[in-house]
Amino acid sequence: MSVRLKLAFSYAGFLMIAGALLLAAVWVFLLRGRSKGLYVADLSDFLRVFHPSSNFGPAVFVPAAILVLAFLLVFGLAGGWILAGRMLAPLARITDATRTAARGALSHRIELEGRRDEFRELADVFDGMLARLEAHVAEQQRFAANASHELRTPLAITQTLLDVARNDPSRESSELDERLRVVNARAIDLTEALLLLSRSDQRFFARDDVDLSLIAEEATETLLPLAEKHGVVIETSGDITPTTGSHALLLQLTTNLLHNAIVHNLPESGTVQVSTAVGPEDAVLTVENTGDKLSPHVVSTLTEPFQRGTERIRSDHAGVGLGLAIAKSITRAHDGTLSLTPRADGGLRVTVRLPATARQAR
DSSP, rough: OHHHHHHHHHHHHHHHHHHHHHHHHHHHHSSSSSSSSSSOHHHHHHGGGGGGSSSSSHHHHHOOOOOOHHHHHHHHHHHHHHHHHHHHHHHHHHHHHHHHHTTTTTTTOOOOSSSSHHHHHHHHHHHHHHHHHHHHHHHHHHHHHHHHHHHHHHHHHHHHHHHHHHHHHSOOOOOOHHHHHHHHHHHHHHHHHHHHHHHHTTSOOOOEEHHHHHHHHHHHHHHHHHHHHTTEEEEEOOOEEEEEEEEHHHHHHHHHHHHHHHHSSSSSSSSEEEEEOOOOEEEEEEEEEOOOOOOOOHHHHTTTOOOOOOOOOOOOOOOOOOOHHHHHHHHTTTOEEEEEOOTSSSSSSEEEEEEOHHHHOO
């Protein structure tokens, strides 16, 4: 039977039960004392309830009717709640599966049991859509990973040949050699970034207890020479900020955000502020830098692959346009959120919120 027909039968059955109880109450209080045998009601039987001298007057019938109606109300609400819950239980499972898929877990399936009705058909269609979507995403990830692996070898060989040619004392170096070396280095960076992006999307990593404040300090020490070269001052602050995840991936996340803040900054006297904080239910990492004013539209596209902003200038350290995309992917793989906000004075504020540890949540 369809869900509509089941609900129609259920509500009709409850109305029949309520009517039967009401008729039984009228029979008991209005018709009590009648002789046995076939009974045919007339107008006087219905008027007896209003007769002041009758034992079955308003003083007796009204309180009883109130009690019966109260019982019917409670019985109807409880029964309707139970029946509606049983009828709509498949919808709750479909909703939970939708939330799970929205978080990026495409391997979950509803697999609704029972007869084929509207809910079963919807669940089967949703399972089929998830299967096709999971296969498509897996195919893209395999392609990115395979392409990255295939590109690493020839690029590494090219880099070696360029280094040999550059260090050959009998050969004069030219501007073309240096340009080829820069292009090859950028291609290697792009390949490694694509490989990291595909791995982070798959969520195949061990989760350990980590401290975001220590990770921020480690990333700052790594990129301090680059900051000095660009004339950027890095300021760090924050207490112990525990969370769970991959130390290597979270370090890559912080390094990407800090690298982006250093490279896309003011030409002189630029600053980068890195802070960590502990929230009620999350661990927060914030990277804020000075720079040119950015429109909300430009900011909304910066986490897309190969986006650097419309007015940003490329340099040898400008990256390959995957820094923020990788940061977003790593954040999503850790069940966190990454938000970008343009600063009023120019520059960008990036906020990463990761789930708190069990001890921190308490």
